[in-house]
Amino acid sequence: MQHDDVIWDIIGNKQFCSFKVKTKSQGFCRNEYNITGLCNRSSCPLANSQYATIREEKGQCFLYMKVIERAAFPAKMWEKVKLSKNYEKALEQIDENLIYWPRFIRHKCKQRFTKITQYLIRMRKLVLKRQRKLVPLSRKVERREKRKEEKALIAAQLDNAIEKELLERLKQGTYGDIYNFPVHAFDRALEQQDADSESESEEEEEEVDDEDVGKREFVADEEVEESDLSDFEEMNKLRTSSDEEDQDEEEEESSEEEEEDEEEEEEMETKTKASRSKGKSPANGSVARKKRAYVEIEYEQETEPASKSRTT
Amino acid sequence: MDITEVPVSQDSTGKKKKNKKPKKKSPEGNAEGSGVEKEEEKMEKSEPGAAAFPPTFSVSEIKNKQRRHLMFMKFKQEKRKQKMQLKKKKKKEREALGDKAPPKEVPKTIENQRVFDETMVDPEDEEVAFDEGTDEFSAYFNGLTNPKVLITTSDRPRGRTVKFCEQLATVIPNAHVYYRRGLALKRVIPQCVARNFTYLMVINEDRKMPNGMVLCHLPDGPTAHFKISSVRLRKEMKRRGKDPTEHSPEVILNNFSTRLGHSIGRLFAALFPQDPQFVGRQVATFHNQRDFVFFRFHRYIFKNEKKVGIQELGPRFTLKLRSLQKGTFDSKFGEYEWVLKRHEMDACRRKFQL
Numbered sequence: 137m138q139h140d141d142v143i144w145d146i147i148g149n150k151q152f153c154s155f156k157v158k159t160k161s162q163g164f165c166r167n168e169y170n171i172t173g174l175c176n177r178s179s180c181p182l183a184n185s186q187y188a189t190i191r192e193e194k195g196q197c198f199l200y201m202k203v204i205e206r207a208a209f210p211a212k213m214w215e216k217v218k219l220s221k222n223y224e225k226a227l228e229q230i231d232e233n234l235i236y237w238p239r240f241i242r243h244k245c246k247q248r249f250t251k252i253t254q255y256l257i258r259m260r261k262l263v264l265k266r267q268r269k270l271v272p273l274s275r276k277v278e279r280r281e282k283r284k285e286e287k288a289l290i291a292a293q294l295d296n297a298i299e300k301e302l303l304e305r306l307k308q309g310t311y312g313d314i315y316n317f318p319v320h321a322f323d324r325a326l327e328q329q330d331a332d333s334e335s336e337s338e339e340e341e342e343e344v345d346d347e348d349v350g351k352r353e354f355v356a357d358e359e360v361e362e363s364d365l366s367d368f369e370e371m372n373k374l375r376t377s378s379d380e381e382d383q384d385e386e387e388e389e390s391s392e393e394e395e396e397d398e399e400e401e402e403e404m405e406t407k408t409k410a411s412r413s414k415g416k417s418p419a420n421g422s423v424a425r426k427k428r429a430y431v432e433i434e435y436e437q438e439t440e441p442a443s444k445s446r447t448t
Numbered sequence: 449m450d451i452t453e454v455p456v457s458q459d460s461t462g463k464k465k466k467n468k469k470p471k472k473k474s475p476e477g478n479a480e481g482s483g484v485e486k487e488e489e490k491m492e493k494s495e496p497g498a499a500a501f502p503p504t505f506s507v508s509e510i511k512n513k514q515r516r517h518l519m520f521m522k523f524k525q526e527k528r529k530q531k532m533q534l535k536k537k538k539k540k541e542r543e544a545l546g547d548k549a550p551p552k553e554v555p556k557t558i559e560n561q562r563v564f565d566e567t568m569v570d571p572e573d574e575e576v577a578f579d580e581g582t583d584e585f586s587a588y589f590n591g592l593t594n595p596k597v598l599i600t601t602s603d604r605p606r607g608r609t610v611k612f613c614e615q616l617a618t619v620i621p622n623a624h625v626y627y628r629r630g631l632a633l634k635r636v637i638p639q640c641v642a643r644n645f646t647y648l649m650v651i652n653e654d655r656k657m658p659n660g661m662v663l664c665h666l667p668d669g670p671t672a673h674f675k676i677s678s679v680r681l682r683k684e685m686k687r688r689g690k691d692p693t694e695h696s697p698e699v700i701l702n703n704f705s706t707r708l709g710h711s712i713g714r715l716f717a718a719l720f721p722q723d724p725q726f727v728g729r730q731v732a733t734f735h736n737q738r739d740f741v742f743f744r745f746h747r748y749i750f751k752n753e754k755k756v757g758i759q760e761l762g763p764r765f766t767l768k769l770r771s772l773q774k775g776t777f778d779s780k781f782g783e784y785e786w787v788l789k790r791h792e793m794d795a796c797r798r799k800f801q802l
Contacts, residue, residue, distance in 0.1 A: 292737035302756050
């Protein structure tokens with residue numbers, strides 16, 4: 137016999153119902169045939185022998201009905217009616233099937249059906265919009281790739297490659313006349329050689345002068361500088377064209393850096409000068425002048441460390 | 449346990465010495481029965497081949513893990529010793545010969561050992577030249593169009609991505625950054641075409657870091673999808689210079705050697721205007737090494753014609769090509785010219801695609 141009240145007494149109020157989920161304010165019913173989802177005397181499908189719900193399967197809505205006459209046959213308890221896809225027609229179908237049923241169930245069925253159709257419409261709309269595809273990353277693969285990238289970076293030697301490419305372009309003349317280095321490298325090399333020989337010869341002359349300068353230090357420094365200047369004028373003429381242009385083209389930051397470089401080179405120069413030639417630490421006033429003359433030569437020998445200090 | 453084990457191991461070391469000989473010979477391809485004789489020739493401690501182990505003996509057949517491990521270590525040590533001896537011999541020979549010594553051998557690098565790729569482009573290849581004359585970039589390379597780039601992101605970009613996009617926009621002349629607002633790319637593209645954009649660049653973001661880039665050449669050009677890694681923004685650079693100016697930079701493309709690499713190289717080249725302003729002394733580099741494209745942005749200065757100084761400005765990042773698709777962005781129905789298939793392409797360490 138079906139005693140709804142007894143059933144409700146047991147599961148609803150006092151003892152345990154496995155479909156019940158209680159929160160502080162509300163009780164919910166997890167039974168899939170429940171029409172409202174709340175745990176109520178009128179919404180409990182176990183405690184009502186005459187009951188109806190709407191359920192949706194793959195976009196199709198069905199009306200399920202349970203009557204007391206079939207309570208003894210659990211396998212055939214629920215009657216399933218397919219509802220039409222047309223909203224109004226489906227509502228009429230519900231009305232027609234649930235004629236003479238309690239108002240509550242009829243109303244709730246229609247409400248539920250409305251909600252279901254609404255969410256089905258939204259689902260169909262979303263599919264047409266942009267879909268975001270999540271691609272899973274494999275941790276191993278990512279780690280491997282990262283390592284490969286690091287190794288490739290080391291193998292690439294980017295700075296060297298870029299510098300080489302830029303120098304190539306300069307040699308090929310893509311820059312036109314902006315930089316007034318003479319285009320032919322071997323002309324330049326020749327000039328360098330000539331300069332070297334000249335500078336060596338001048339060094340010898342200077343040695344003599346330098347000794348004199350050393351002796352006269354206390355007396356007449358500035359006059360001596362002028363004479364030194366005259367010796368150096370030829371050297372300067374050979375170099376000033378490129379030097380001036382270098383300095384013109386430099387922006388402030390790079391000029392500062394160049395000065396730093398030049399200072400470094402100067403230190404190196406003085407060391408090598410001391411080692412190379414005889415006691416050539418003349419009056420500091422002329423070092424500034426001499427620096428310009430000798431800078432080009434020092435480049436030849438100490439290109440490597442200088443470039444290392446420059447590149448990041 | 450310990451006490452009893454020691455003599456056992458000693459015995460086994462004794463056995464090992466005998467075992468070593470046949471074991472060593474067998475991996476050296478000596479599977480036939482004459483293993484025993486050869487051992488006697490080779491080994492100094494030539495005990496007679498009384499310990500006649502079957503010639504197909506190898507280290508991996510010993511079931512006991514400890515013993516197997518010890519045997520293997522000994523094997524390795526022997527190998528190493530032989531290698532050192534060989535090296536010493538060679539060195540002595542080299543010193544003995546002095547000047548007449550043969551030149552030092554070139555060390556093997558991955559680039560040296562690269563698997564020959566039949567799609568390597570020959571600089572004088574006519575077919576390639578013809579293709580490039582008529583492909584989608586020909587309009588750019590003939591000077592007909594000026595590049596105009598639209599940079600955008602995926603939905604709701606975070607600060608880092610936004611900054612990255614802004615910096616990219618300063619690096620690429622004539623670039624505009626637009627906020628995405630959840631628009632579909634397929635609808636964005638016709639609008640871009642209508643406004644004469646030549647490039648659409650979409651930076652994809654994941655967990656607040658840019659990690660992907662879709663580069664789409666606009667009047668139905670190819671679409672390339674890259675993975676971005678190691679992004680470094682301007683303020684994270686060490687020893688960087690001032691901000692880049694508005695001058696158009698020069699472009700350097702290194703190592704794009706295969707056919708695919710060529711098309712990607714042209715894709716990058718067409719981002720920048722055809723005539724760089726040398727006054728600006730800025731250079732953007734795309735360097736391909738082992739399928740990773742490194743992007744750098746520098747300012748250079750020529751100190752003399754043998755020396756140039758470069759200073760890095762601008763963001764730096766690394767790209768890896770994931771797919772190249774003909775036509776504008778269409779992930780479902782597009783025709784893919786090349787897709788990264790990890791199992792096939794990553795299997796060999798000497799094989800590269802770009």
